[in-house]
Amino acid sequence: MVTINDYTSNYENQWCPGCGNFGILPAMKMAFVAQKLAPHELLLVSGIGQAGKTPHFLECNFIHALHGRALAVASGAKLANHNLNVVVNSGDGDCYGEGGNHFIHAIRRNLDLTLLVHNNQIYGLTKGQASPTTDKDMTTSIQSHGVSNRPFRPLAVALSLGAGFVARGFAGQKEQLAELIQAAMNYRGFSLIDILQPCVTFNHLNTFAWYKQRVVDVATLNHDARDFQSAMQLAMEWGERIPTGILYQHEEDDFTALNPWLQQGPMLQREYNANAINDYIDDLYRI
Amino acid sequence: MAVDITVKIGGQAGQGIQTVGDLLCQTCRQAGYFFLAINDYESRVRGGHNFFQVRISDTPVLAPAQEVDLLVDLDGVTYTQHASELNDDAIVLCMPEQNPAGHRTLHIDFTGLAKEAGNKAAQNTVAAAACLALLGAGKELCSKVVSQLFGTEEEKIVTVNQKALQAGFERVAQSDLKGWNLTWKEQQPAGALFDGASALALGAVAAGCRVGAFYPMSPATGIMTHLVQLAEHFPLVVEQAEDEIAAVNMVIGANFAGCRALTATSGGGFSLMTEGIGLAATTETPLVLINAQRPGPATGLPTRTGQGDLLFTLHASQDEFPRFVLAPATVADCFYTIQRAFYLADTYQVPVMVLVDQYLVSTSMLVAEKLEINPAAIPASMPKPPAKPETYARFAFTENGISPRLFPCQSQALVKATGNEHTPDGHSSENRENRIAMVNKRLAKLPSMKQEQRPPLLHHEQADWLLVSWGSSYGMVYEAVGKLRSQGLDVGLAHLVDIWPLPQEPLQSLLSGSKWILVEQNATGQLGWMLRAELGVEPKSSILQYDGRPLEVARIVSETAAKIGG
Structure with missing residues (x-):
């Protein structure tokens, strides 16, 4: 039987004490254990940033890739072997900034991936610059007169691109987050969970307390996750109330179901057929 | 006499010169001829001036020719742009309103004949037919190729193109132009x-x-x-x-x-x-x-x-x-x-x-x-994971720097990798000794990688002068060497195909202290830079072409001859 301890990594954790990531890590483990996934049955793909380091702090297969590119690497891995259970750890800078284009098109591509965006609304690893989701007017060492760019609304963007599973979690609510991760992994297709994650070192605006006062589970709002319009409204909400939970879910054929080769099984399992290749070449030499 | 004929068809993008080319190439192929065809096109979808140029031969050819024997002008500017490339006895096929003075000419109303055949778009088939007729090809063979090429289209399109083919052949028959008497008979193609x-x-x-x-x-x-x-x-x-x-x-x-x-x-x-x-x-x-x-x-x-x-x-x-x-x-x-x-x-x-x-x-x-x-x-299957999967380290140190590679989720052994510098088990590490060891591990592959490398392609490598080139220019430089030798100049060729890691020998011995000329398609002689750095050798001269066009055999020949005083 798989237990939480199976996921314990001996590698030294490098996050700041009190980091919001310490809420996400156990939620991931809880979800994987609940899914009865052993560490060798899971592949984590991550980008760069504090979120990108996540795979080192669990015991499982991983590729900790380049800044912004995690989704592209994960997509390639799924094209090769769509039986893989792939979870992507990214951050707001990694996914919505550097990897913005990959975010957009990974949603359109609709491979069966689960994307966890550790969204702390700040660049942590590079020490406190604004990220695409930093609130307007917040001052940083670089945006010294306050952020002037409008914030990126990831859930609304994902919805507009037709994403079939769009959710928001909060690092301060592990149980809810673990359930969201499970639901996302069970969803066949691209699933996004934007996770509110306080940065205790560089973001003194969006703190644990700040989020705690505002988060509201959509389950308590009588929201129907099949209702796109209502989901879009909730996705744009940001301020006094911040909705969490599954905002939108609908079933649709994923990339694998639409590809004639992949329908027959993962590429990795295809045998090399020299005869077929030789026959094809022979034909080219005939009239 | 050996067959070596170059046909050039110029037209606008979207005019279908590729179809002319396909018809010519397939007919040549099914009559046992060899050919090499280049496409010259502009970065646009419609209009402009593009051309397709095919060299037909009864022996294998590896380079385009510079002199044109048969020119087809579909756009009204092809003749003007390429007149200087024409042989003295070349034939020009052009629209009736054009007048290419000084060359044997056949006026063809390409679009008019195509319209009569049923579709203006078949002008390319009219042109191809006229070319093939002048080359002496039998209409039966050509008709068969048309059916093959358009076979996947609707029947109407096949019929139109067959009629266009007929029109092209008839137009040539009406003229008294003497083309080429190649032997065309259907035979086993000489290749693919x-x-x-x-x-x-x-x-x-x-x-x-x-x-x-x-x-x-x-x-x-x-x-x-x-x-x-x-x-x-x-x-x-x-x-x-x-x-x-x-x-x-x-x-x-x-x-x-x-x-x-x-x-x-x-x-x-x-x-x-x-x-x-x-x-x-x-x-x-x-x-x-x-x-x-x-x-x-x-x-x-x-x-x-x-x-x-x-x-x-x-x-x-x-x-x-x-x-x-x-x-x-x-x-x-x-x-x-x-x-x-x-x-x-x-x-x-x-x-x-x-x-x-x-x-x-x-x-x-x-x-x-x-x-x-x-x-x-042929891909090998994944290596067997170790008996104790927990001991597996993706980047384990080995003598040749190559660590056993496993795929994720295919065994109990965990595969961990990162773009950060890392320990043998794939975790990020800033440790100084580990960093040095990992750089060395990766670079340790180089000696065996070098062993894999193909030596340069050599021809007459003991000659007085060597041309040194690389990659796609082989056909042109090879043909140039043949021409230079037939002029009595002792010129050979060393042509690199495996560039890096650089195969040291026999280049080192061939180029040290000997006379060689660099032939490249860039402005600064980049291969020369690399050979100088790696082998400490220096070319006597270089022939560099960077106009974006295929390397010209004639130019290599004339410049080499001038440089070595031939």
């Missing part, structure tokens, strides 16, 4: 029709490639188009990525998961991929990447050719790591080189970059030799 792009794609399939990812960019797009066509027959998933960054990272992801994967790009796209090359290098994930060069910088000449990326490819991505750079010499060599690329990438777990260019990928020719699967390039 390939261009560099199709040979690369087929070679990838022969090497068990299962995933392709790319972003469209001239002149590399054709490679992926052919790969998509092959995916109709072979298990292969080809995905158009959102950009080249995604394409290269997808290929890395696919390789990491255990499938051979390919990407192809050019110029700016290759620049975007450089970041990913580093990820492949440090995670020791096999990567096969084709850079189909076009002249730059920036957008440069999108549809033209050059060899300006040699040093860039040699150094692409930050810091130092082992890599292969291979540059196939011919269309057939594309098929073999890409197979080797997959073998080398897997064996050494390094990036392998294949340098081709617009000339090579879009040059179509009759390949006489039967292309064979390279048994060494």
Whole structure:
């Protein structure tokens, strides 16, 4: 039987004490254990940033890739072997900034991936610059007169691109987050969970307390996750109330179901057929 | 007398000169002739001036000719632009309103005859028919080829083109022009029709490639188009990525998961991929990447050719790591080189970059030799995980620097990798000793990588003078050497195909203290730079062409002769 301890990594954790990531890590483990996934049955793909380091702090297969590119690497891995259970750890800078284009098109591509965006609304690893989701007017060492760019609304963007599973979690609510991760992994297709994650070192605006006062589970709002319009409204909400939970879910054929080769099984399992290749070449030499 | 005839057809983009070319090439092929055809096109979808030029011969040819025997002007500007290339007894086919003074001319109302046949678009078939008639081809053979080429279209289109063919033949019969009396009879083709792009794609399939990812960019797009066509027959998933960054990272992801994967790009796209090359290098994930060069910088000449990326490819991505750079010499060599690329990438777990260019990928020719699967390039199955899976370390130190590679989720052993510097078990590490050991481990592959390298292709290498060249220019430099020798000049050839790691011998002994001339398609002599750095050798002179057009045999001959005082 798989237990939480199976996921314990001996590698030294490098996050700041009190980091919001310490809420996400156990939620991931809880979800994987609940899914009865052993560490060798899971592949984590991550980008760069504090979120990108996540795979080192669990015991499982991983590729900790380049800044912004995690989704592209994960997509390639799924094209090769769509039986893989792939979870992507990214951050707001990694996914919505550097990897913005990959975010957009990974949603359109609709491979069966689960994307966890550790969204702390700040660049942590590079020490406190604004990220695409930093609130307007917040001052940083670089945006010294306050952020002037409008914030990126990831859930609304994902919805507009037709994403079939769009959710928001909060690092301060592990149980809810673990359930969201499970639901996302069970969803066949691209699933996004934007996770509110306080940065205790560089973001003194969006703190644990700040989020705690505002988060509201959509389950308590009588929201129907099949209702796109209502989901879009909730996705744009940001301020006094911040909705969490599954905002939108609908079933649709994923990339694998639409590809004639992949329908027959993962590429990795295809045998090399020299005869077929030789026959094809022979034909080219005939009239 | 040996057959060596060059036909050039000029027209606007969208006028269908490719169809003329296909008809000519297929008819030649089915009559047992050899040919080599180049496409010259502008970066536009309609209009402009493009041409297709085919050299027909009864022996294999590896280079285009500079002199034209039969010119077809479909756009009203072809004659003016190419008059200087015409032989004295050349024939010009043009519209009635044109008057190419001083040349044998046949006026043909291409569009008028095509309209009579049923569709203006069949003007290209009228032109092809007139060419074939002048070359002495039988109408029956040509008619058969038309049916084959248009066979997948509606019946009406086949009929229109058959009528257009008839009209072209009749127009030639009405004239008293004397063309060429080639022998045309249907026989077993002397080979198959390939261009560099199709040979690369087929070679990838022969090497068990299962995933392709790319972003469209001239002149590399054709490679992926052919790969998509092959995916109709072979298990292969080809995905158009959102950009080249995604394409290269997808290929890395696919390789990491255990499938051979390919990407192809050019110029700016290759620049975007450089970041990913580093990820492949440090995670020791096999990567096969084709850079189909076009002249730059920036957008440069999108549809033209050059060899300006040699040093860039040699150094692409930050810091130092082992890599292969291979540059196939011919269309057939594309098929073999890409197979080797997959073998080398897997064996050494390094990036392998294949340098081709617009000339090579879009040059179509009759390949006489039967292309064979390279048994060494057939993918091996995943190595067995260790008996104690928990002891597995993806980047374990070994004598030759190659660590046993496992695929994720295929055994109990965990596969961990990162683009950060890392410990043998794949975790990030800033430890100083570990850093040194890991750099050394990766570079330890170099001596055995060097052993894999093919020596340069040599011809008359003991000659007084050597021409030294690389990659796609082989056919042109080879033919130039033959011509120079027939003029009584003692000239040989050393042509590099495996560029990096540089095979030291026999180049070192051949080039040290001897007289050699660099022949390259860039402005600064990049191969010379590399040979100087690696071998301490210096060319006596260089012939550099960087106009974006295919290297000219005549120019190599005249410049070499002038340089060596012949």
